[in-house]
Amino acid sequence: MAKRLNDNNAIGDVLKEFIQENRLQQGIDKIDVRDAWKNLMGNGVNNYTSEIMLKNNTLYVALTSSVLREELSYGKDKIIKMINEELGREVVREVILR
Template sequence: MAKRLNDNNSIGDVLKEFIGANRLQPGIDKIEVRDAWKNLMGNGVNNYTSEIMLKNGTLYVALTSAVLREELSYGKEKIVKMINEDLGREVVKEVILR
């Protein structure tokens, strides 16, 4: 049976404990990184993005434009920094553009 928390806990604390106890954070991270990419890159890049996948701290992004892939490859560190700032913690350590 689940342990009972006292009545003074906030909903945020209870949700954090639930997420941690059920090991849901990696799945939530995948969704948040996908949303952060879409919000930060804008429609121009999103039109050429076919797949976004987070695996072991590495963000894999499949692009349909070789020109865009080359252009974004120059700013990989900036992309990592922007996504991590948007999420408020370090989730992405590297970006691989395909």
């Protein structure tokens, strides 16, 4: 049963504690990374993106265009940096384009 707190706590602190206790951070990270990719890459890249998956700090992105995949492979470090800045912490350490 959940413990009852008598102190007044900020809702953000309560949510952080709930996420930690229930081990939900990995699932939230997966959703946040997908949203960050869609926001940062824009419609041009998103039209050719078929799948986005985060697994063990590695972002797997399936693209339907080999030309776009080759072009994005030159900027993997920049993509990692942009996504981590968008999320406010280091979630992605490697990007694999398929």
